[in-house]
Amino acid sequence: MNSSAVPAGVLRRPFPEALLRALTGRFGDRVSTSEAVREHHGRDESPYDPQLPDAVVFAKTTEEVAAAVSLCAQHGVPIIPYGSGSSIEGQLLATQGGVSLDLSGMDRILAINAEDLTVTVEAGVSRKVLNENLRDTGLFFPIDPGADASLGGMTATRASGTNAVRYGSMRENVLALTVVLADGRVIKTGTRARKSSAGYDLTRLFVGSEGTLGIVTEVTVRLYPIPEAISAAMCAFPTTTDAVNTVIQTIQMGVPISRVEFVDPLGMKAVNQHSRMTLKEVPTLWFEFVGSETGVQEQAEMVQAIAAENGGLDFEWATRPEDRNRLWSARHNFYFAMLQLKPGCRAVTTDVCVPISRLAECIDGTLQDIAASSLPCPIAGHVGDGNFHIGILVDPAKPEEFEEAEALNRRVVSRALSMDGTCSGEHGIGLHKMGFLIEEHGDDAIDVMRAVKHALDPGNILNPGKMFSFTA
Structure with missing residues (x-):
């Protein structure tokens, strides 16, 4: 794809040599201007051509993030937070140049409060690493966007994924944040309390802001007990309408399914080619049920009956972990499978x-x-x-x-x-x-968003050029 990722009239901002000297003085060899490092941080999973930053800074603490932001603010230079690079709508591209702030080194799990079902982590912790560290507590973090994204990035994009039908998205599961503002100030939003009516909900303001209002450095999220029993199933359908109607009826009947995923016939062809499977190349649903042994069986039986009424074929059940993983691996590998088409x-x-x-x-x-x-x-x-x-x-x-x-x-x-x-x-x-x-949302609502942006980032240095047009 060409540079049409950059709206007409948008130019790269000057990158002063004085800023590079100041960053190097503060961060030493954790500042890089090499082509390879800049190339890596100037692309994401979107189809856009790379848009490289002028420099990359690797931060390890909230204080270092605040220092980097303060220096960029002094020079009017953009700064773009970078987690794992898995975003797919061009969120990470340095369309106006500037500094890519790599938070992957902020990878500490700060506090596991098992009794309260919460955990606080630094922004660079990935969801897989978090769940590995939670295994002995009997708890887990359910938000699964597919990629092994960082918790900071998931917060910034308001991620959800396969478990959202039961557990919600990051919007429902983030309780508190530590955020560095555009002038280098550090604020904390929210608490570990399960609810609050104290003031504006600043936590929700930053969840989904894509790095345009502040840089998230710490996240406190909800945890959930690992279910007693888990059952998975896959079912083929004659038509897409039959499959989707099964889902609608299941939800409307209040069956508490954990996951329900759909792949169309072309997607199933890709899955077969990629995973060397022989699944029917027809509209297909994946289900997952969690709860007690009795509850899981009841859920599964209800959904099987609903599917049968809609022409569902060849239900394949799996309760053992290895069998469930085999069923779900095909769905999880969908993105890479489709590229092979x-x-x-x-x-x-x-x-x-x-x-x-x-x-x-x-x-x-x-x-x-x-x-x-x-x-x-x-x-x-x-x-x-x-x-x-x-x-x-x-x-x-x-x-x-x-x-x-x-x-x-x-x-x-x-x-x-x-x-x-x-x-x-x-x-x-x-x-x-x-x-x-x-x-x-309409022009008036976007104007309100711009007003919020102007209040928090009047110099437009935080991930500029994303979400909506804005002039400092």
Whole structure:
């Protein structure tokens, strides 16, 4: 893809030699201007070409983050927080140059409060590492966006994933934050109390702000008991409508499923090729049930009956961990599997979320759009909460394919918005969906967002050029 990631008229800001000297004096060899390091920090999983920062700083403490931000503020230079690099809407690209602030070294688990079902971690801790450290407590952190993202990045993008239908997203699970503001001040939002009515909810303000309002350095999140029993199932369906109706009826009946995932026929073809499996290449659902042994069995039986009424075929059950992992590995590997459908391709990904009652209609309309497209477009989704994703596979050497992909993306998002849905269920806005944010919320609401941005970051140094246009 070309540099169209950068809106017209946006220029890189000067990077003063004095700032580089000051950063080097403070951080020593943890400041890098090498091409390889800048290249690594100037790309994410989006289809955009890299946009390199002028320098990369590796921070290890909140105090160091505050020092880096203060120096950038003094020189009017952008600073962009970097976690694991797994964002997919261009959130990490240094479109105006500046400093990429790598937080991966902030990887300490600060406090496990098992009695209160909370844990406090530094922003660079990944969800897998966190759960490994929680194993002996009988607790776990359920938010699973697929990639092994950092908790800071997950907070910044308001991540969710496969478990959201039962446990919610980061919005519901972040209790408190430590945040460095644009002038270098450090504030704490929230507490470990399960609820509060004390003042503005600043925690929710920063959750989902994509690094544009402050840099999150510590996160306190909710934990949950590891279930007594877990059962997984996979079921094929004659049509997408049959599969989605099964999900809708399951949710409306109040069955407390933990996960329900969907993959379309093209996606199943990719899964078979990638994982060397022989699954039916038809619309398919994955289910997971958690709870007591009796409760899990009752849930599973209810869903199997609902699926049967909708033409569900060949339920495959798994209760042993190794069998569950085998069933779920196919779904978890979907992203890499779909890339093999078109060797050498790049994926223009999009996700939308609609009220559950409109899900079947929204997916059916999307399938009609895909049928009219020349591009391979597998679909997968966390359909239990009305969220689905499309991977539009394009040849990076053919600009016309990117144009076709963006036209398809516009149709999909516009349809979701017309159904009182959202332009992004979990990917965020970044660069890719800035126009849709205006369409979803309207000019007046965006003006309020700009006012918040201006109040907290009047110099527009925190991840500038993302979410909406803003001039300091």
